[in-house]
Amino acid sequence: MPSIASSRTYFPEADVHEILRDVEAVLRGDQLRAGAHAASLERLVAAWCGATTGIAMNSGTSCLEAVFRALDVAGGEVVVPTNTFIATAAAAEHAGARVRLVESHRDTLAPSAADVAAALRPATRAVVIVHMGGIVSPETPAIARLCAERGVPLVEDACQALGSRLDGRPAGSFGTAACFSFYPTKVTAGGEGGVLTTSDATLAAVAASLSDQGRGPDPLLSVRLGFNWRLSEFNAIVAGAQMRRLDDILARRARIAGRYLDLLREDPLVPPMPVPAGVTPNWYKFWVLLPDGVDAEAVRQACAANHDLRLPNGTQDVPVHRQPPYRDGGHHLPDADWFAAHHLCLPIYPDLPVEAAAGIVAAVREEVAAQRELVGSGR
Secondary structure, X not given: OOOEOOOOOOOOHHHHHHHHHHHHHHHOOOOOEOOHHHHHHHHHHHHHHOOOEEEEEOEHHHHHHHHHHHOOOOOOEEEEEOOOOXXXXXHHHHOOOEEEEEOOOOOOOOOOHHHHHHHOXXXXXXXXXXXXXXXXXXXXXHHHHHHHHHOOOEEEEOOOOOOOEEOOEEOOOOOOEEEEEOOOOOOOOOOOEEXXXXXXXXXXXXXXXXXXXXXXXXXXXXXXXXXXXXXXXXXXXXXXXXXXXXXXXXXXXXXXXXXXXXXXXXOOOOOXXXXXXXXXXXXXXXXXXXXXXXXXXXXXXXXXXXXXXXXXXOHHHOOHHHOOOOOOOOOOOHHHHHHXXXXXXXXXXXXXXXXXXXXXXXXXXXXXXXXHHHHHHOO
């Protein structure tokens, strides 16, 4: 089997030429940031999820913090699922809130509406739903209804979910605001960058101001203390090209995922994680489940050493409640812990040859079987 990378960006030759043309035009112009390309990206992402406004920033994390600050969470609590990248929680903390972590169930990688209801307090200022790996949990509509009934804003961390849907409804269309990322490993890679989407005009105005040093209508006056969260035109050019390529990217990822599913559907050793009913994922991740006692990192190392196969690791490996800033919080979140110990990611990216899937699956099965034998022998 040829060498297989854990992830790769995808820029067809036509897109490279388009990007280079636009970069040259920007270099010969006078608008290196917050120009026409950033505005175009904002419109593309907002249109995709049905929001009235998009605000381009330098990262998905900045988008999250802007939302939390615009919602004035300081001094209150924000409910955050533990199965997410720590940036979700950190953004709320940086905005002045205390984070209340909740369970992420192994079948949806998200909390249930009942989990969220139990976590709500008089001090709750916002609830976050995270679409991990591009899975929009079937619990999302119920959580959205609960938040509406309680008067608590729902924030979608959709940084991994551009292109994903639940019952035909796009990620980013369920909450008060949503945040998307263009980090290099994401389905759409901009190098760096993020877009905040919302149909709340007040929130949008505050978030846009925060991202641009607190400026108001008069650019010489800062109406609040803000940040330099602006997106460069160069990142916007790359991200915009990826957005225009989104349907092709999703189709290519789906073909690889479909081949994996064909190979693993009835596999008792490394079955694929079932996709919840109604979910159309963007296949940002393809997970298989491991037998008890098999160490995912040992399998990754063996695949690299014995097969020249690099398997991705990810944020699911260490839930937030196991990260050093939160591990002394006395959290009991067993489903998130179970998934962290029982999953492995297979490579999935647009230009991964479909015919490579069989060799990848064979290598993973071989190394999982070897690790299970070691566990069984007590060695």
